[in-house]
Amino acid sequence: MNNTDKLGTVIKSDVLVLGAGGAGMCAALKAKESNVDVLLIDKCGIGWNGQVPIGGGILAYVYPEYAKKWAENVTRQSNFFNNQDWTFAFGNYMHKSTMDLAAMGLTFLKNKGDINILNWGPNIYVTLFDAPKSLVALKKTAKARGVKMMDKIYAIDLLKNDGRVVGAVGLGLVDGKTYLFNAKAVIIATGNCGYMHEKTYSSVLGEGPAMGYRAGAQLVNAEFGSSYVWGIKTLGKELMGIHFYLYLENARGEKIMGKHYPELMVGKHSVYTFDPRVIDAMQKEVKAGLGPIYLNLMGLSDAEVAGLAEDRVEGLTQLMANDTMKLLREKAGINPSKERMEMWARYLYGGGGLRIDINGKTTLDGLYAAGSASSNSWSGGGGGQGGLGVQSAAVTGFVAGENAAKYAGENSRLDINVEQAKGMIDRVLNPMKHKGDVDAAEVAYRVHEAVVPMKYNRQREASRMKEALGIVQDARNKLSRVQPRDFHDLARYHSADSMVIAAEFTYSAALMREESRAGHFREDFPQRDDKNWFKWITIEQRDGAPLLATLPVPVENYRWKP
Known part of the structure; x- marks a missing residue:
């Protein structure tokens, strides 16, 4: 029964x-x-x-006839x-996905009744949709x-x-x-x-x-996948716009992007808030003692400032949080055309x-x-x-x-x-029996101290990552002193536990991968190492503990070979 x-x-x-x-x-x-x-x-x-x-409100798009080349x-x-x-399946699905979303009720930017596809760079196409709704x-x-x-x-x-x-x-x-x-x-x-x-x-x-x-x-x-974005410090959020990078400067008033990425100063580029090149330039300037970094739009007209952001379209809702300049004026009392704004790099997820x-x-x-x-x-x-x-x-x-x-x-x-099921429910509810004086938010803040600083999570190095793991372990120890009083507190407890797990896995895998590749940069292993590390790292639970293993990239079974 x-x-x-x-x-x-x-x-x-x-x-x-x-x-x-x-x-x-x-x-x-x-x-x-x-x-x-x-x-x-x-x-x-x-x-x-x-x-x-x-x-x-941006949706990437690939024309069906270009999907194979895109992949x-x-x-x-x-x-x-x-x-x-x-990759191949994703590229080939984008057109159908876009049409399906339109049929399911999403409001898109249109031209003469058809979804308007915008060209934002060499072979880069997007369309815009009503994100807030x-x-x-x-x-x-x-x-x-x-x-x-x-x-x-x-x-x-x-x-x-x-x-x-x-x-x-x-x-x-x-x-x-x-x-x-x-x-x-x-x-x-x-x-x-x-x-x-x-x-x-x-x-x-x-x-x-x-x-x-x-x-x-x-x-x-x-x-x-550890991602940093750049934004205006006063607002505490990322900066939505594709051309603001041209107006970033250091404490001396020197433009920074041309120093580190001169190719971005030639022609027109769409540089998004998650672009790692901007984060890299900001970090290098600060490490050189030339921080903080500012966004200097002084002297630009409102129309010129608006032209630095993504395309804005009548008929598509624009959530105030995404219109950074409007938010600055109406919520922070700052006129972006009349004063420099301090920037910061922010950890996203x-x-x-x-x-x-x-x-x-x-x-x-x-x-x-x-x-x-x-x-x-x-x-x-x-x-x-x-x-x-x-x-x-x-x-x-x-x-x-x-x-x-x-x-x-x-x-x-x-x-x-x-x-x-009984054992699962007992595990889920057991924290309510804890005795302690720690709030779940304290655990989250302690995890922040391990995952947010760039010295740990962007410019990675073995001893510093081990230090970060020590902070994460301290956060885990604090969990045992969190005493939830209701289901809201209990949910916050389990969310904090999930954050601890995510941080542990990120640093454990980052320590294991002794090379630099994609968004993973090791100061102590600065080169890509295809001989030893052309493989993915998997994590699964074995005997109550995480087991890290490697899975060779099966390139011999794929369409394109190195």
Whole structure:
């Protein structure tokens, strides 16, 4: 007899999607096309959550006839370190993904009734969409098509039976209930880890990869993906714009980009807030004693300042947080044309995702992943341009949704294992028995001290990374003194635990990779080492501890060879 009802509220579906951001919403919509029962849950308010609504509203695009060449270019830019199967599939899916999003309700920039594709550089194409209203539009379509939704539900761990993922444990943040979700297939689409450091991405805290790891799924490439952006210090957020880099100067008033990257001063370039060249130039100037770095727009007219940002289009909502100059004037009382503004480099997010195959499946049966909670290695350090993050969320979401629905249609439901569920719930609720005087926020701040400083996480070196790991261990020790008093506190505890896991995995993999490649730079190993390190690093749980191993890049099976 199954007594799961005594453990909590049991809810069944064919496909369970964890996380209702861009990737999760796309996964749910695509799964529903197969006429299966789809349930979408999120810890926040569905429609206003995730990273897409507060992004720049840019969607990368590749013309179908150019897709093969695009994939080859990414492959060569990555020095063949990418997963070419995924790169090829991604390039070929972009046109269909864009059309699907339009059909699902997204508002795009149009020209004579057709989606307007903009050329932002040599073979770089994008379109613009209404980012702030994007998930509200997709939510409306999803509800109309029969996707069921529950928000303010905090999913923490996956349920398994006979080696297969069969659901998840969740906490009701409003009703205080414990939920047991039972599904034929589960999709994790909860994002990577922003460590609660970037204001606008504060809900992305690494829970998905962490729960996948605890269930036995592999993670991959945790040492890559740590991203810094540059922005105005007063605002505490990134600077949205593609030409502001031309006006960055050091404390002496000297323009900095021409000193370090003279090629950017010739011709027209789109340099985004995540461009590592700007971060590199800023860091070099500060290390040389020439900081702080300023943005100097003095003397420019309002029209000239506006021309430095992304294209702005009537009819597309512009979230104030993305219009940095408007935000400066209206919220900070600063006229950007009349005073220099101090800049800073800000840590955005990082951490490796769940390893997925070409169908979005993880290394566990019944479990799929999408968006930045997954890692398909399509880039490998190549293909940098605006809008790829959103497009990747959409494509991986569509792929995972389609294949999870297919899996659900081909496999019968397995019941929840009562003993495993009881043990899982005990683990989830056990922190409420703690005695201590530490707030979960203190743990998060301690993790910040390990992952945010560039001396640890950008200019990496063995002794400094070990020092950072010591800080992370101290954060873990503090967790045992966090005493949650309600489910909100308990969710914050588990989020802090996920942040600790993400930081541990990033530094452990970064220490293991003794070379420099893509976004991973080692001062003590400054060169790329294809002889010893032309392989990906995987992480999975063995005997209660993380096991790091290597997986050779299977370039012999790919289209393009070095």
